[in-house]
Amino acid sequence: MAVSLPWYAIAQDTAAAPQPTDADERVVLEADYVYEIRDENQLVAEGNVEALYQGRILRADKLVYDRSTEKVRATGNVIIIDETGAQQFADEVEVDSTLSDGYAIGFSARLEGDATVAANSAIRQSDGVNALDQVVYTACPVCEEDKTPTWAVRARRAVLDQESQMISYRDAVIEVAGIPVFYFPFLAHPDPSSERRSGLLIPSAGNSSKLGWFYQQPYYWAVSDSTDITIAPMVTQNVNPLLELDLRKRFYSGSINFNTSFTNEQDFDSDGELFGEEKLRGHIYGSGLFAINNEWKWGFGVEHQSDDLYDRRYDIDGQDEKRGLYSSQPRRLLSQIFAMGQGESYYSDVALLKFQGLRSSDDDGELPTALPVFFSEKYWDLGKMGYASVNASSAILSRDLGADSHRVSFGADWSDLNVLPGGFTFEQFAEVRADYYRLDEDVSGEEDASRIVGNVGGKLAYPMIRPGEMVDIMIEPAVMAAWGPSNVNDDVIPIEDSLLFESDASSLFDPNGFGAYDLYEGDGKLSAGITARTLWKNGMDFSTTVGKRWRSRPDDSFDGISNLDGTSSDWIIAATANFGPQLKIDTRARLDEDGFSLNRIDTKITSNFKRFRGVAQYYKVDERIATTGRADEGIYVRGELRVTDQYSIIAGQLRDIEDNLNARQEYGIAFEDDCSRFELVYQRTELIDRTLGPEESIQFRFFLKSIGNFGSSEFD
Known part of the structure; x- marks a missing residue:
């Protein structure tokens, strides 16, 4: 049975009811049975009761409306849905005729993000404030089979303010798996819908050997x-x-x-x-x-x-x-x-x-101040004539201790790519640059220095593609030849931007293998290499580049790190194997030109496969090309293995193989579900920096959905 009348006019006989004059002031009531108790001036609805008023809905097994007090009492599986769609539940409620103000017994509410708040009793006011007694709040799913959530806030009293979207507690205890962990006399946090x-x-x-308790x-x-x-x-x-x-x-x-x-x-x-x-x-x-x-x-x-x-x-x-x-x-x-x-x-930047x-060997007076560093480039599409650009750059460096240096450079580039008969590609290029250095005469012995550098040459490649039903294969052998003036690296020119430069696969076919300004690769040079790529239809991808570079004469300005010393470089290898999220491998390596011994390798493996996710990295540097002058070798691994759906093991280690030392290690366990994550981790580092020495810690940290991250206790 359904009626659509003001509360004061609800009756069994809808035909005798007056016509509505203001739809906003009316309640739509539906129930299996609706009857009137005239002696008590009450209207009763039973069975699948639903009352609708100005966007608010009340559902219950039974509803009693008292015309004298204009109060509505609902019992049995009571649900109130407000205008925003938020749901509140109770065993019994009593509200006014607008379905707003009132109280509830056995109250609970479902908030955004699946958060739930429950209380023995609640008083609701028209301004959206709910005063709750004996409260439990959690953002974890609560199942009938297991009514103890992973975590919960249990408090003596709380206020759920829907206007300010805040939940405030008195005498609050944070429980984990039903066990009290933290006590707060007062605790407040926004509800999940809050900004x-x-x-x-x-x-x-926590506690630290450096700080003590903090x-x-x-x-x-x-x-x-x-x-x-x-x-x-x-x-x-x-x-x-x-x-x-x-x-x-x-x-x-x-x-x-x-x-x-x-x-x-x-x-x-x-x-x-x-x-x-x-x-x-x-x-x-x-x-x-x-x-x-x-x-x-x-x-x-x-x-x-x-x-x-x-x-x-x-x-x-x-x-x-x-x-x-x-x-x-x-x-x-x-x-x-x-x-x-x-x-x-165009592109321009200035800084x-x-x-x-912060290093023990640093003296701030010897570190430069750049006033300024500048670069600008303008380029043109010349159509059939290729592409051209002009550029300008500067680096004005000054020091309190040591040599100052001021550089200004102007350059131009041109390139043109053509497809030759038989499928070959040929790229012609030319570049020229003029550099002027104003020097610190007290240090260098010269007042200034200038030079003109450049290269002219070409790159010949033969790209081959073989498409297939399951896999596409692409192979491209290439040769680059270029020539530039000799003796362009003057000893008086300070090396500011090229101290740690290393020529690798990214610069293999560049006419100037040195990607910075203060050093330049002139003379004749020849590069040869092959690039191969295999692309499967399911997304797997494998690519590799192998190559080598030769020079017509050695240049003493280049050191072993640069891979441009002597007349021939080491063999350069770059490879990537991508099997999707399950496995990805990136490798960069240098093989000695004599005997193919391993001079440098850096391999990184990442994996996220079923219950395991982790990263592993192995590196090795021969002493001949190491910046420290001594060999370096190590391996870093860190991973997390999900033993069950909720429990994981965490392990990580940085092993210095050359010094036979565990530079850093980490071991722990983690628990994670839909609403929280807990970690207990032991860490130790052997780092020694002046007055600070090795440290170790035990950290406990956790995240609670809708509340945030909690800190950790550390013991160094």
């Missing part, structure tokens, strides 16, 4: 729709407190991001022993990027810290992140401001660079 908002974040606490409590401040700040003070047992700040802000044309910390303290070693002068110490890492117009952008990156070991003493991450146009080297900080533009036929060294 960002201010409030306390999950703290981190506790860090972050506070997230949503300043505005475009700005937020995280304030994270840390108090420790062994040293003075530290304050860490994170700032993020969006603008109409871009954004900025800063991380900084500061404290007033002495230096300390791995055992927490203080020494030296007490002073203000800290760090700042920041970046920003802004659009000037559709083609031009400008930005900046800031990296600075008061002490070489500040980040390692306080375990501050982020030193290796890229914060601008240029990337820094390990244990070198780089601050920069830059602009770059790119259109259909100011400042370095800070």
Whole structure:
């Protein structure tokens, strides 16, 4: 039976009811049976009851409407669905005629993200506030067979504010598998449907041999729709407190991001022993990027810290992140401001660079300041005549200690690719560049130096393709020949950008095998190699390049690392085997030209197959081409094996084979389900950096869906 009447006019006989005057003030009621108890002035609906009012729906086994009090009491499998689609459940409820204000017994609600909150009783107000008593909250699926979720927040009282989208608890206990783990006198977090908002974040606490017992409590401040700040003070047992700040802000044309910390303290070693002068110490890492117009952008990156070991003493991450146009080297900080533009036929960038060294051998006075580094290129499509470009670049480097150097370069390139009879391809090319160096006469003995370099030549290739039903095979042998002026590398020219350059497969067929400016490969040179690729229809892919380079005469400016010393290079090998997510192998290798002994190899294997995911990397460098002057060999492995659907084993190790040392190792177990992840991991590193020595830790960390990441306890 269904009726569509105001609450005050509901009756069994719908034909006798007055016609509705305002649909918004009416309730649509459906039930198997509807009858009236006149003595008590009540209307009763039983059996599959459903009441609809202004988008809100109430379902129950039985509903009683009291005309005198205008209250609705529903019992038996009660469900209330509001305008947003959120569902609330109860054994019994009493609400007003608008289905909003009231109380519930045996209350529960299903929130976004499959989160559930349940309480013995609840009082609902018209402003969307639910006051709950004896509360349990979890984001884990709750099954009838197992009513104990992986984790839950159990509290004496709570408030679910649908207007502010916050859940606040009093006397809250976080339970894991039904076992109490953490107690909070007060705890609050947004409900899963909430946007960002201010409030306390999950703290981190633990014990370290450097810091002693420590506790860090972050506070997230949503300043505005475009700005937020995280304030994270840390108090420790062994040293003075530290304050860490994170700032993020969006603008109409871009954004900025800063991380900084500061404290007033002495230096300390791995055992927490203080020494030296007490002073203000800290760090700042920041970046920003802004659009000037559709083609031009400008930005900046800031990296600075008061002490070489500040980040390692306080375990501050982020030193290796890229914060601008240029990337820094390990244990070198780089601050920069830059602009770059790119259109259909040009590219330009300019940057100011400042370095800070964190290595024990670094002297900041010897590190250069670039004022500025500049590059610009303009190119043209000449149609049948090929492609041409002109470019200009500069590097103005100054030092407080050591030699300054100023370089300005102008160049031009031309290339033309043609298909010859029989399927051969022939690429003609020519390049020329003029360099001018203004030198530090006190160091180099010369006031300036200039040169003109260039190359002219061609590349002949024969691409062969054999398509098949299951696999396509492509093979391309190629030969490149080029000639350039001799004796172009003057000893007075400082080598700033080519110290660690190594010619590999990516530059095998380049006329100038040296990809930087301060050194240039002139003379006659010849490259030969073959590239093969096999592509299966199911997505598997295998490719490899093997080649070698010859020179007409040796150039003493090139060292063994560059692979351009002497008159012939090592054999160059690059190979990739991609079998999909299950297995991928990347290998780069150099084989000695005499006897094919292995001079360098770097192989990386990644796998994500069924219950296993991991990465393995093996490297070996012969002492002849090692930057340190001694051989280096090692292997790094890290993987996670899912033993069951929920439990995994974690293992990792960096083995220094040359020194017979486990440089870093990691072992642990993990538990993961739909709503959480728990890890217990032991780590040890043998890193020694001045006053900081080997460290080991036991870390326990976990993630709870809809609440966040919890910290870990560490024992160094």
